[in-house]
Amino acid sequence: MKPSEQEAPKLAETLSNISNDSSASEKGEARTQQPSNNGYALTVDEVIEQHIGALGFAQIMHALLVSIAWTFDAQTTLVSIFSDAQPAARLLATGAIVEGSLMCGMSTGEWEWVGGKSDTIVSEWDLICQHKFLVALPSTLFFIGSLFGSGVYGYLADSWFGRKKTLFLSCLLTFVTALAISFAPNIWVYAFLRFANGFFRSGIGSCCIVLATEVVGKKWRGQVGQYGFFFFTLGFLSLPLMGYLERKSWRNLYRIISVLPLGYALFLLPFAYESPRWLLVKGRNKEAMVVLKKLARLNGKQLPAELSLVDPIQGRDDQTSSSENFWKTKWAVKRIVMVMMAGFGSGFVYYGIQLNAENLNFNLYLTVAVNAMMEFPAVFIGSFLLGVMNRRPLFSNSSYLAGISCLLCAVLSLQRVTKAMPVAKWLQLAVEAVGFMASSTAYDVLYVYAVELFPTNVRNFAVSLLRQAFMLGASAAPLLVALGRESAMMSFIVFGVASVLSGVVSLWLRETRNAPLYETLRQQEKAEEMENRTEDT
Numbered sequence: 001m002k003p004s005e006q007e008a009p010k011l012a013e014t015l016s017n018i019s020n021d022s023s024a025s026e027k028g029e030a031r032t033q034q035p036s037n038n039g040y041a042l043t044v045d046e047v048i049e050q051h052i053g054a055l056g057f058a059q060i061m062h063a064l065l066v067s068i069a070w071t072f073d074a075q076t077t078l079v080s081i082f083s084d085a086q087p088a089a090r091l092l093a094t095g096a097i098v099e100g101s102l103m104c105g106m107s108t109g110e111w112e113w114v115g116g117k118s119d120t121i122v123s124e125w126d127l128i129c130q131h132k133f134l135v136a137l138p139s140t141l142f143f144i145g146s147l148f149g150s151g152v153y154g155y156l157a158d159s160w161f162g163r164k165k166t167l168f169l170s171c172l173l174t175f176v177t178a179l180a181i182s183f184a185p186n187i188w189v190y191a192f193l194r195f196a197n198g199f200f201r202s203g204i205g206s207c208c209i210v211l212a213t214e215v216v217g218k219k220w221r222g223q224v225g226q227y228g229f230f231f232f233t234l235g236f237l238s239l240p241l242m243g244y245l246e247r248k249s250w251r252n253l254y255r256i257i258s259v260l261p262l263g264y265a266l267f268l269l270p271f272a273y274e275s276p277r278w279l280l281v282k283g284r285n286k287e288a289m290v291v292l293k294k295l296a297r298l299n300g301k302q303l304p305a306e307l308s309l310v311d312p313i314q315g316r317d318d319q320t321s322s323s324e325n326f327w328k329t330k331w332a333v334k335r336i337v338m339v340m341m342a343g344f345g346s347g348f349v350y351y352g353i354q355l356n357a358e359n360l361n362f363n364l365y366l367t368v369a370v371n372a373m374m375e376f377p378a379v380f381i382g383s384f385l386l387g388v389m390n391r392r393p394l395f396s397n398s399s400y401l402a403g404i405s406c407l408l409c410a411v412l413s414l415q416r417v418t419k420a421m422p423v424a425k426w427l428q429l430a431v432e433a434v435g436f437m438a439s440s441t442a443y444d445v446l447y448v449y450a451v452e453l454f455p456t457n458v459r460n461f462a463v464s465l466l467r468q469a470f471m472l473g474a475s476a477a478p479l480l481v482a483l484g485r486e487s488a489m490m491s492f493i494v495f496g497v498a499s500v501l502s503g504v505v506s507l508w509l510r511e512t513r514n515a516p517l518y519e520t521l522r523q524q525e526k527a528e529e530m531e532n533r534t535e536d537t
Contacts, residue, residue, distance in 0.1 A: 039306025044277050045218070045516050047292055051303050054217025058298035059224070063212040065272050067228040069171060072261040073204045074235030076178055076197060078354060079257060080139045081368055082243035083250040086122045088114040104129040118249050125187050134187055136478040138194040139355065143475030145198030147468045153203030154464020162282075163211045163460060164274045170203030171265035177201075178258035182251040202471070204261075205447075206463040213451050214275045214459075215295060218514055222386030225448035226379050229440075233375035236354075240369045277456040281519055285309050312456075312519030326458045329521045331528075336462055338508050339450055340469035342395070345502025348473030349402055349495050350443045353436045355481045356491055367429070374433045378440035385441075390513045391449045392506055398442035399503030405435025406496030413488040439499060443470070452512035456519045473498075 048054065089098050089111050103111055113123040121127065127135045157166040177197040184190035208228050213221045246253040273295070279288035288309060296303050326332055354371055385394050412428040421427070446466065454462035480491050510528070518524035 039304070039308065041308045041310045043310045043312070043519070044280060044288070044292070047303070047307070047309070048215065049217050051307070052292065052296045052301060053299050055220040055224070056295075056299035058295040059216045059220075061298070062215060062273055062295070063224045063227045065268060066167070066208050066211045067231045068268060069167060069204050069208050069261070069264055070228040070231040071235035071238070072171065072174060072257070072264065073201060073208075074232040075239060075257040075260070076174060076201050077142075077351075078236055078239055079243075079253060080142070080194075081355060081364070082239065082247075083120055083253055084122065084135055084138060085120050085364060086128070086135070087119045090114055115248060118251070119247065120250050121187065121190060124250075127187065133482055136482040137187070138191040139478035140475050141191050141195040142198035143351070143471045143477075145195040145200075146202040146471035147198075147475065149199035149202030150206065150464040150467040150471060151461075152199075154206060154461040154467075157203070157207055157210070157460035157464070158278070158458060162274050162278050163207045163214075164269070164272055166203050166460075167207040167211070168265050168269055170200060170207065171261040171269070173200035174204070175258050175262035175265075178254055178261075182254040182258070198471070202464075202467060206460055206467050209447055209451060210460050210463060211272065211275055213448070214277045214456070214517070215273070215291075218516055219387075221452065221517075222391075222445075222448050222513075223383045225451065226383040226386065226444060229375070229382070229444045229447075230379045233372060233379060236375060237369070237372035240365045240372065243368075244365055275456075277517070277519065278460075280309055281312060281457045283311075283313075285311065312523060326461060326521065329525070331525060332454065332458070332462075332521060335453055335509065336465055338505060339446070339453065339462070339466050342399075342502045342505045342509075343446060343450075343466045343469030344473040345498045345505070346399065346439065346443050346446055346473065347470030348477055349399075349406070349499040349502070350436075350439045350470075351474035352477035352480060352491075352495050353402075353406070353432065353439055355477055356488075356495070370429065370433050371436050374437040375440050378437045379444065381437075382441045382444050386445065386448065390511050391445060391452070392509055392511050395442050395445045395449060396503035396506045398438045398445065399499050399506070402435045402438035402442060403496040403499030403503070405431050405438060406492045406499060409435065410489045410492035410496065413492060442499075442503070446506075449509070449512065452515060452517065453510065455521055455524045456517065458521060459517075 042050070052058075089103055090096060091098055091111050093110070097114075098106075098111055113119060115123065117124050121138075122135055125131075153166055153170060156169075157163050161169065174197065177193055177200050181190065181193045181197060184193055205228070209225055212227060213225050216224050242253060242256055246256065273291045274287070276288040276291040279285075279291065285308070289303075292309075293303050326336075354368075382394075408431045409428055412424050412431065447463070450463050450466045451459060480494055483491055516527075518527060
């Protein structure tokens with residue numbers, strides 16, 4: 001479908017009631033043209049919709065280029081499924097496979113690891129019996145590191161560095177820490193380096209989705225926002241293959257995934273554009289216009305010579321930092337609290353289901369591959385539904401479906417059910433796959449939703465706070481997965497309840513489908529107040 005190339009701006013009488021920094025109509029769909037010395041001025045939204053095109057070759061290539069980094073985000077996040085897994089052990093006398101709990105009463109000379117000592121961190125450092133809960137420590141610290149890192153990167157991307165430089169920094173430091181992990185001498189150093197790796201990789205996702213969506217028209221933001229999750233899925237799907245090929249050495253697995261973000265940062269990222277919206281908010285109007293002209297040229301168009309950009313911020317000398325403005329704005333604080341509550345449940349369930357794959361009665365590589373394959377329909381279905389459905393019901397219904405699926409998995413994991421139904425384990429795998437697909441859809445939609453809920457000068461910061469909520473939920477997941485080794489039913493019940501609650505919380509969020517992207521908090525506040533008054537009347 002080709003988006004319209006021209007969209008005449010709408011004028012309404014109520015425009016005179018809004019200050020120049022807002023310049024929005026009652027619906028927020030059009031902005032007044034402000035005269036300049038050389039001609040006329042438009043906002044970034046108007047330039048994209050009227051002169052560049054809502055979605056063209058330039059935006060598609062730019063979105064694909066920046067979204068590639070999601071691949072490394074997936075690999076560094078989920079590599080612990082294989083590196084931290086508990087391998088099989090066998091009795092030396094008979095060769096029979098022995099469960100982890102049975103090994104606690106045996107001497108080390110009575111059994112051995114099937115794959116050797118270097119298979120995973122569990123076999124190398126004997127993390128069994130009284131040390132078994134140490135296995136959850138590195139993954140928990142990884143997500144806690146991501147929790148702290150998201151806030152730091154969000155601030156850097158909105159203030160000093162911008163989106164592109166922050167993404168470069170995150171990829172470079174992800175390479176350094178992932179490579180360092182492969183040389184960890186013990187579980188404590190390994191856990192610390194996983195914390196550092198989580199901290200430094202946390203800027204990838206938020207910068208990618210913001211960079212991809214800030215240069216397209218409002219009609220296509222949801223679909224373009226899904227590009228990143230497609231590459232996340234590719235990264236996820238690559239892990240079973242790499243994990244199988246390097247099943248004899250978890251250290252080599254880390255070395256392989258460390259090289260990829262370095263190559264991307266050095267050879268691909270330089271061709272991406274900085275966000276023109278961020279440049280404009282920072283007063284770098286000429287640079288923003290250069291980026292817009294390049295996008296127009298790649299789309300086979302040319303911007304009018306007399307065109308300039310509307311400055312969204314008045315009184316720049318009195319400008320405060322984006323984070324200070326954010327926390328002083330009541331509606332923004334209330335909104336981000338609700339977003340983070342929904343994000344906590346989504347992150348907890350999304351990462352929890354993936355890590356909980358080892359508690360299913362299936363081959364680990366097959367289970368992870370099935371989960372990864374379910375990401376593809378989640379991305380495509382999510383992209384389609386984002387084009388035809390409102391954000392709020394799409395997120396909440398996906399969360400409900402994921403929760404119900406987890407509760408069904410809890411029932412199917414009961415021993416008496418598996419004995420009564422020979423196909424119970426296959427049903428459990430199918431239901432778990434559906435639940436994971438639904439949780440993936442909810443996770444992806446909430447990212448796009450957060451981009452649209454906040455203006456440019458705090459957008460990356462807000463998305464980073466959502467990412468913090470995701471990581472906070474994810475940091476609790478490994479502990480529940482460790483509990484699931486003793487009671488799979490209990491872990492699935494907790495995941496199911498958390499998913500349903502996150503869907504309920506989203507009912508208090510504002511709908512954003514086809515809404516414009518605003519540049520400042522004040523601009524968005526005035527536009528939404530006028531829209532509310534219009535709806536009331």
